[in-house]
Amino acid sequence: MRKLFPVFSLLVLASLVLAACGSAATVTPVTGDVTPIVEDATPLVTAEIPATGDETPTPTPAAATAAPVAGGERLQAVLDRGQVICGVHGTFQGFGFVESDGSWTGFDVDFCRAWAAALFNDADAVEFRGLSAQERFTALQSGEVDVLARNSTWTWA
Numbered sequence: 001m002r003k004l005f006p007v008f009s010l011l012v013l014a015s016l017v018l019a020a021c022g023s024a025a026t027v028t029p030v031t032g033d034v035t036p037i038v039e040d041a042t043p044l045v046t047a048e049i050p051a052t053g054d055e056t057p058t059p060t061p062a063a064a065t066a067a068p069v070a071g072g073e074r075l076q077a078v079l080d081r082g083q084v085i086c087g088v089h090g091t092f093q094g095f096g097f098v099e100s101d102g103s104w105t106g107f108d109v110d111f112c113r114a115w116a117a118a119l120f121n122d123a124d125a126v127e128f129r130g131l132s133a134q135e136r137f138t139a140l141q142s143g144e145v146d147v148l149a150r151n152s153t154w155t156w157a
Helices: 004-021 061-065 073-081 107-120 136-142
Strands: 084-088 096-098 126-130
């Protein structure tokens, strides 16, 4: 290994010298008519493929477990309340953590503040709820929290 270090160092030094001695690329202006490239703005056409009858459709996890959409009622309730109730971890430093002074910090907490800023133009218009792994989805489904920013794992099981 000690024999390779001087050789490697010399190669790096030679690469730097050669790169520094190179000339700058010259830009040649385009002359004549230039045709702008325009992307086709037509909508993508899709077609359904008819089933042959011998295939059983496999439900996707989202379709199998999705709750009915409330049609914007949750958003209106949040707007009427004036703050977002955000479910976070609470004890996971770097993601959702309550500091000794009572302030919330972390990546997930910052997302909650971003949602509050987007909705109310006030990053402090958020109430944090520390949730355990067992409480997180129940709190979201019951409406105890408006949004869940706590770490969650998506699996096929």
